[in-house]
Amino acid sequence: xxxxxxxxxxxxxxxxxxxxxxxxxxxxxxxxxxxxxxxxxxxxxxxxxxxxxxxxxxxxxxxxxxxxxxxxxxxxxxxxxxxxxxxxxxxxxxxxxxxxxxxxxxxxxxxxxxxxxxxxxxxxxxxxxxxxxxxxxxxxxxxxxxxxxxxxxxxxxxxxxxxxxxxxxxxxxxxxxxxxxxxxxxxxxxxxxxxxxxxxxxxxxxxxxxxxxxxxxxxxxxxxxxxxxxxxxxxxxxxxxxxxxxxxxxxxxxxxxxxxxxxxxxxxxxxxxxxxxxxxxxxxxxxxxxxxxxxxxxxxxxxxxxxxxxxxxxxxxxxxxxxxxxxxxxxxxxxxxxxxxxxxxxxxxxxxxxxxxxxxxxxxxxxxxxxxxxxxxxxxxxxxxxxxxxxxxx
Numbered sequence: 030x031x032x033x034x035x036x037x038x039x040x041x042x043x044x045x046x047x048x049x050x051x052x053x054x055x056x057x058x059x060x061x062x063x064x065x066x067x068x069x070x071x072x073x074x075x076x077x078x079x080x081x082x083x084x085x086x087x088x089x090x091x092x093x094x095x096x097x098x099x100x101x102x103x104x105x106x107x108x109x110x111x112x113x114x115x116x117x118x119x120x121x122x123x124x125x126x127x128x129x130x131x132x133x134x135x136x137x138x139x140x141x142x143x144x145x146x147x148x149x150x151x152x153x154x155x156x157x158x159x160x161x162x163x164x165x166x167x168x169x170x171x172x173x174x175x176x177x178x179x180x181x182x183x184x185x186x187x188x189x190x191x192x193x194x195x196x197x198x199x200x201x202x203x204x205x206x207x208x209x210x211x212x213x214x215x216x217x218x219x220x221x222x223x224x225x226x227x228x229x230x231x232x233x234x235x236x237x238x239x240x241x242x243x244x245x246x247x248x249x250x251x252x253x254x255x256x257x258x259x260x261x262x263x264x265x266x267x268x269x270x271x272x273x274x275x276x277x278x279x280x281x282x283x284x285x286x287x288x289x290x291x292x293x294x295x296x297x298x299x300x301x302x303x304x305x306x307x308x309x310x311x312x313x314x315x316x317x318x319x320x321x322x323x324x325x326x327x328x329x330x331x332x333x334x335x336x337x338x339x340x341x342x343x344x345x346x347x348x349x350x351x352x353x354x355x356x357x358x359x360x361x362x363x364x365x366x367x368x369x370x371x372x373x374x375x376x377x378x379x380x381x382x383x384x385x386x387x388x389x390x391x392x393x394x395x396x397x398x399x400x401x402x403x404x405x406x407x408x409x410x411x412x413x414x415x416x417x418x419x420x421x422x423x
Contacts, residue, residue, distance in 0.1 A: 030280045030281075031069065031098060032069040032100075032168075033100075033168065034100035036166060036168055037067065037068065037069050037099070037100050037101065038100075039166065040066060040067050040161070041067060041078060041084060043161050044056065044067060044078055044158070044161060045078065045079075045080055045081065047157045047158075047160075047161060048078070048079075048080040048128065048154075049080055051128070051152075051154070051157060052126070053080070053126045053127070053128045053152055053154060054079065054080055054122065054123050054124050054125055054126050054127060055077060055078060055079040055080060055120075055122070055124060055127050055128070056077075056078050056127065056128035056129070056154050056158075057075055057076070057077055057127060057128070057129055057142070058075065058076035058077075058078065058130070058158070059075055059076075059129070059130060059134060059138070060130045060133055060134070060220075062218055062220070062360050062361055063130060063158055063162075064076055065281075065360070066162060066360060067084075068084075068086050068095075068099045068101055069098050069099040069100055069101070070086075070088075070094070070095045070098035070099040071098075072088050072090065072091050072092070072094055072095040072098070073088065073089045073090045073091075074086060074087045074088035074089050074090075074095065074107070075087045075110075075113065077113070077117060079120055079122050079124075080122065081122060082120070082121075082122060083101075083102055083103055084101060084103065085103045085105060085113075085116060085117075085120075086099055086101050086103060086104045086105070087105050087107045087112070087113050087116075088104060088105070088106055088107065089106075089107055089108065089109070092104075092106040110141060110142070110145055111145060114145060114146075117146075124149065125149065125150060126149070126150045126151075126152055127146070127149050127150070127151055127152070128151075128152050128153070128154025128157070129142070129151050129152070129153065129154060129155075130153075130154065130155040130158060131151075131153035131154075131155055132153070132155035132156075132220075133155070133220060133222060139151070159220075159364065159365045160365060162359060162360070162364060162365075163357055163364065163365045163366065163374075163380055164377070164378075164379040164380060165359060165379050165380070165381050165403075166379070169282060169359065170379070170381070170403060172279060172280050172281075172282035173279075173282045173283075173284060173358075173359070173381055173401075173403070173412060174403075174412055175279050175280075176277045176278065176279035176282055176283060176284040176412075177277075177284045177401060177412035177413045177414065179208070179211045179212060179213070179277055179279055180208075180275060180277035180284055180286050180413055180415070181413060181414050181415045182211060183204060183207050183208045183211060183275070183277065184273070184275075184286070184288060184415040185415065186207050187200070187203060187204045187207060187273070188290065188420055188422075190203050191265070191271065191290050191292075191422050192265070192292075192422065193264075193265055193266060193267055193292055194264055194265065195264065195265050196260075196261075196262050196263060196264050196265070197231045197232065197233055197236065197249070197259075197260035197261050197262070197263050197265070197271075198231075198252075198260045198261065198262060200231045200260065200265075200271070200273070201228070201231045201259070201260035204228070204231065204273065204275065205228050208228070208275075208277060212279055213228075213277055213278055213279070214278040214279065214280070214281060215278070216278065217229075217276045217278060217283065217362055218281075218360060218361045218362065219361055219362050219363050220361045220363055220364070221244060221363050223242075224243060224244055224363065225243075226243070226276060226362055227256070227259060228259075228275060228276060229259070229273065229274045229275035229276050230245075230247050230248070230249050230258065230259050230260070230272065230273070230274040231249075231259065231260040231271070231272075231273050231274075232247055232249040232259075232260070232271070232272045232274075232394070232395065233263055233264075233265050233266070233269050233270070233271045233272075233394070234263070234266065234269035234270065234393070234394045235392065235393070235394060236249050236250050236261060236263050236394075237249060237270070237272045237389075237394040237395040238346055238389055238391070238394060238395065240345070240346070240349060241257045241258045242257065242258070243258045244351065244363075245258075245274075245351070246344050246345055246350075246351050246385065246387045246395075246397075247272065247274060247387065247395055249261060250263065265292055266292065267292050267293045268292065268293050268296075269291075269292055269393070269394060270289050270290070270291050270292075270295070270299070270393070270394045270395065270396065270419075271289070271290040271291070271292065271422075272287060272288075272289055272394065272395045272397070273287065273288055273290065274286075274287040274385075274399060275287075276362060281360050282359060282360060283358050283359065283360070283361075283362055284358065284383075284401040284412055284413050285356075285358055285362065285383040285385075285399055285401050285413075286383075286399055286400060286401060286413040286415065287385060287387070287397060287398060287399035288398070288415055288416075288417070288420060289303065289395075289396065289397070289398070289419050289420065290419075290420045290421075290422050291419050291420065291421050291422065292422045293421070293422070293423070294421065295419055295421070296393075298390075299390060299393060299396055300419065302337075302339065302342075302388045302390060302396045303388075303396040303397075303398075303419060305333060305334065305337045305339060305386075305388070306386045306387065306388065306396060306397045306398045307398065307417060307418075308333055309329070309330045309333050309334075309354075309384075309386040310384065310386070310398055310400060310417060312329055312333065313326060313329065313330075313384060313402075313409060314408065314409050314411070315408075316329075316408055316409065317407060317408045318408065319377065319378060319404075319406050320375050320376060320377040320378070320404070321375070321376045321404070322372075322373060322374070322375055322376075323366050323367065323368045323369065323372035323373070323374045323375070323376060324369065324370055324371055324372050324373065326354070326355070326368055326376065326384070327353075327354055327368050327369060327370045327372070328370065330354050330386055331370070334386075339388055342388050342389045342390060342391070343386070343387075343388055343389075344386070344387060345389055346389045346391075347389075352369050352370070353367050353368050353369045354368050354369075354384065354385060354386055355367075355368035355382050355383055355384040355385055356368065356382060356383055357380065357381065357382045358381055358382060358383050358401060359381060366380065366382060368382065368384070376404045377404060378404055378405060378406050379403075379404065380403075380404045381401065381402070381403050381404075381412070382401070382402060382404075383399055383400065383401045383402070384399065384400060384402060385397065385398070385399035385400075386398065387399075398417050400412075400413050400417065401413045
């Protein structure tokens with residue numbers, strides 16, 4: 030899949046406008062997904078974008094592939110960072126302040142850049158880059174819609190496979206097999222330092238209450254201390270919920286969805302708690318605003334939770350909850366905006382995000398729903414349309 034030249038041109042223009050508003054002369058794009066977003070290639074290198082004029086894409090490996098994948102005009106092969114000095118110095122623009130992705134750039138890499146350009150002032154430009162990526166183009170939206178279609182098809186198939194006696198890992202293997210056949214790219218990218226994800230979480234009963242290092246409401250036991258999240262060897266039993274929190278990546282673009290499968294008839298108290306998660310989604314979808322502040326959406330959910338006396342088990346076991354109820358999604362799982370109580374970020378037309386109200390019921394398991402939405406001028410549009418009701422497995 031090649032990103033259209035018109036897409037890359039628009040993204041570069043948006044980047045240059047952001048540089049001008051921030052009074053920054055240029056930016057070095059180094060992080061892999063940012064590089065792909067603005068240049069069209071993942072090949073190893075640096076994209077240099079001045080506030081005005083053509084960008085330069087410096088490629089260390091693989092140059093021939095980068096030329097095929099990127100529509101940019103100035104693609105130059107280099108052997109190391111020092112090779113770019115002479116070319117940068119020839120750019121006929123003021124070059125005093127340069128932006129960098131300091132949210133994720135290794136210190137050793139940053140120090141190397143400072144040595145090469147000792148007279149330049151480097152500014153953290155990562156938030157600006159992430160904001161640009163928040164608004165999805167129609168081309169991106171079509172990719173994400175396809176991911177939504179394929180994850181729904183995957184869940185329709187896996188529903189017929191689930192039965193008592195299978196392990197969480199059995200469910201994981203089958204789900205991932207089905208998804209790969211449908212075009213899942215097989216990699217879930219995250220930006221946050223020391224965070225990672227492998228397809229998703231398949232958690233049954235009390236295993237869904239186990240937390241770990243991952244910055245997620247759920248984690249699970251996993252397969253041991255080396256990868257302590259996700260599916261484990263626990264067998265599915267009657268009278269327990271199975272929570273499948275799955276990320277589908279199509280052409281690099283992701284959707285995130287959680288649905289509950291219950292082996293047998295759910296207890297009344299479980300269904301009651303689950304209905305609160307449903308209500309949060311229903312009320313959110315009823316909002317017909319063209320834009321919503323993240324904190325507003327959080328407070329809507331919080332009000333419903335408080336009314337139902339469920340605050341202590343919302344978004345985590347007692348005293349161990351996460352501070353958000355949703356997150357942006359696109360090329361990475363953890364994009365902006367983040368839906369927190371204090372976030373001032375705006376969910377506007379073209380923003381794609383996952384809303385995931387979840388409750389941690391002691392001695393039973395997780396009850397909750399995650400759906401990926403696109404904000405439109407008419408309000409929220411669900412992109413993951415598998416039924417949100419509890420799926421009962423007899």
